Amino acid sequence: MKTYKLLFLLLIFIQLSCNSQQKKINGLSFVASRDKIDTTHTNSVLRAQSNYVALMPFGFIRDLSSPEVQHNTSRQWFGETRSGLLQYANEFQKNDVKIMVKPQIWIGHGQFTGHIEMDSEEKWAVLEKSYSDFILGYAKSAQEINASLLCIGTELESFVMNRPEYWSHLIKEIKKVYKGKLTYAANWDEYKRVPFWDEMDFIGVDAYFPLSDKKSPTVEELEVGWKLHKEEIKSVQKKYNKPVLFTEFGYRSVDYTGKEPWDANRVEGNVNLQAQVNGLQAIHNQFWKEDWFAGGFVWKWFHRHDKVGGVNDNRFTPQNKPAELVLRKLYQQK
Numbered sequence: 001m002k003t004y005k006l007l008f009l010l011l012i013f014i015q016l017s018c019n020s021q022q023k024k025i026n027g028l029s030f031v032a033s034r035d036k037i038d039t040t041h042t043n044s045v046l047r048a049q050s051n052y053v054a055l056m057p058f059g060f061i062r063d064l065s066s067p068e069v070q071h072n073t074s075r076q077w078f079g080e081t082r083s084g085l086l087q088y089a090n091e092f093q094k095n096d097v098k099i100m101v102k103p104q105i106w107i108g109h110g111q112f113t114g115h116i117e118m119d120s121e122e123k124w125a126v127l128e129k130s131y132s133d134f135i136l137g138y139a140k141s142a143q144e145i146n147a148s149l150l151c152i153g154t155e156l157e158s159f160v161m162n163r164p165e166y167w168s169h170l171i172k173e174i175k176k177v178y179k180g181k182l183t184y185a186a187n188w189d190e191y192k193r194v195p196f197w198d199e200m201d202f203i204g205v206d207a208y209f210p211l212s213d214k215k216s217p218t219v220e221e222l223e224v225g226w227k228l229h230k231e232e233i234k235s236v237q238k239k240y241n242k243p244v245l246f247t248e249f250g251y252r253s254v255d256y257t258g259k260e261p262w263d264a265n266r267v268e269g270n271v272n273l274q275a276q277v278n279g280l281q282a283i284h285n286q287f288w289k290e291d292w293f294a295g296g297f298v299w300k301w302f303h304r305h306d307k308v309g310g311v312n313d314n315r316f317t318p319q320n321k322p323a324e325l326v327l328r329k330l331y332q333q334k
Contacts, residue, residue: 004092020039024288025295026331027052027100029248030088032079032301037091048324049331052148053092054102054247054297057322059134061107064115067126069134071106075128082141089145100149100297101142102247104133105156110265114157114187127159128166132173140180150178151247154185154208157193162171164195171199185247188262194234197240202294204247205233207283208262215255216275222258222282230286246287246296251279253321254314264316271314276323284330298327 028045030053035041045053058080059071068106089099105113115193118124135152142150153160160167161215174182183204186194191205211217213224237244251257253276254269261279280298289294300316302308309319 007213008209014194016104023051024293025052026050027054027246027295027297028301029054029102029250029299030298031326032056032058032077032084033303034089035303035311036078036084037303039091041303042091042095042097044319045097045301047328048301049314049328049329050097050259050301052098052100052295052297053088054100055079055085055088055092056102056104057081057138059103059105059131061105061116062187064111064117065107065119065123067118067123069127069130069135071103072137082137082303082306083146083318085138089147093145098149099142099145100151100183100247101138102151102154103138103148110299113155114190114334116156117158117162128163128170129161132170135170136177139174142180143178147180149165149181149183149202150174151204152182152184153246155187155190157175157187157190160184160194160196167196168199168295171196183245183247188229192236197236197242202245203236203240203242204245206250206262207296208260210257210258210260211279212256213235213256214313215268216272217258219239219278219282219285219301222278223286224280225258227287228284232291243294244287244293245294246283248299249283250304250316251323252314252316253274253318253323266321269314271312273311273322274319277326280318280323280326282329288330288333 013251028050059069061069072081118127139150181201183200183202185204185206187206188209197203209229211222233244251261253271253273255272257275257279305319309317318327
C-alpha cells in the first residue's frame with residue numbers, strides 16, 4: 001500500500017509540475033490574403049510546429065490626419081474582412097491552432113501608424129468613434145470564434161499618448177464583449193510608455209530592436225546586442241507583473257538585418273540567409289526559456305507556401321529558406 005501511495009503522490013507531483021509550466025506561444029503572423037483558405041494553405045503552418053496564428057483584419061485611413069477608419073468593405077481583400085477572419089479561424093481551429101485576433105490599420109502610402117495625430121478636438125472625436133467601431137466589431141468576432149487573444153491596437157503611439165482617457169474607456173468596452181485575454185502591440189521604442197499595461201493580460205511588443213551594425217552578425221554578437229534591451233523589457237515586466245509577448249518579431253534575409261530590423265521599405269539589399277537564421281536563433285536563446293516570457297509571432301507567413309520566399313528572397317518571411325527549418329526546430333523545443 002505504501003508503494004501505491006508513493007506512486008500516487010509522484011503522479012500528482014508530475015502533473016502539478018507540468019501544469020505549472022506554461023506552454024509558449026509559438027506563433028506565426030498569417031497573411032490576410034484575397035483568397036479563402038483550406039488545408040493546402042494551413043499545412044505549412046502545422047509543419048512549422050506553430051500552435052498559434054495572428055489573424056489580421058485591416059482598417060484603412062487615407063492619411064495621418066484623416067479621422068475615418070474604413071473597414072469591412074467590399075473593396076478589401078477577403079482575409080482583411082470579418083468574413084475572412086471567421087473563415088480563416090475555422091480552418092485553423094480544425095487543427096487546434098489557437099488564434100490571436102490582431103486588427104491593424106493601414107495608412108495611405110504606407111505612412112507609420114505611430115504618427116496618427118489629429119489637429120482638432122472634432123477630428124479626435126471622429127477618430128475615436130471610428131476606431132471604436134472598428135475594434136469593438138472585431139472584439140465581438142473574437143468572442144464569436146473563441147479566440148484566445150485579442151490585440152486592441154498595433155503601434156499607435158501618438159494616438160495612445162494623446163488620448164489616454166479614451167483608451168481606458170475603450171478597454172472597458174472591449175471587456176464587455178470579449179472575455180478572452182488582451183494585449184496591445186507596442187512598437188519596440190514605445191512599449192515603456194504605454195499607460196494601460198495594468199489593464200492588459202500581456203505586455204505586447206513588436207520586437208524589432210536594433211542589435212548589431214555588422215553586415216552578417218553571429219548568434220553570439222546578436223545576443224550581446226540583446227543585453228540592454230532585455231534588461232529594459234524585464235524592468236517593465238516586473239513593474240506590471242505581466243508576461244511579455246512579442247506580438248511581432250522577425251528578421252529579413254538580408255545584409256545588416258540586425259541594424260534596423262523594422263525596415264521593410266528598402267527592397268534592395270544582398271540576400272543573406274544566414275543572418276536571418278542567426279537572428280531567429282538569438283532571440284529564441286534569449287527569451288524562450290524565461291518564465292516571464294509568453295512567446296511570440298513571427299512576421300510573416302503567407303498562405304501560398306509554394307509561391308513565396310526561397311533562397312533568392314530578401315524579405316521577412318522564413319518560408320522556403322534555411323530559417324524555416326530553424327524555426328521548426330525551435331518551435332519543437334519544449
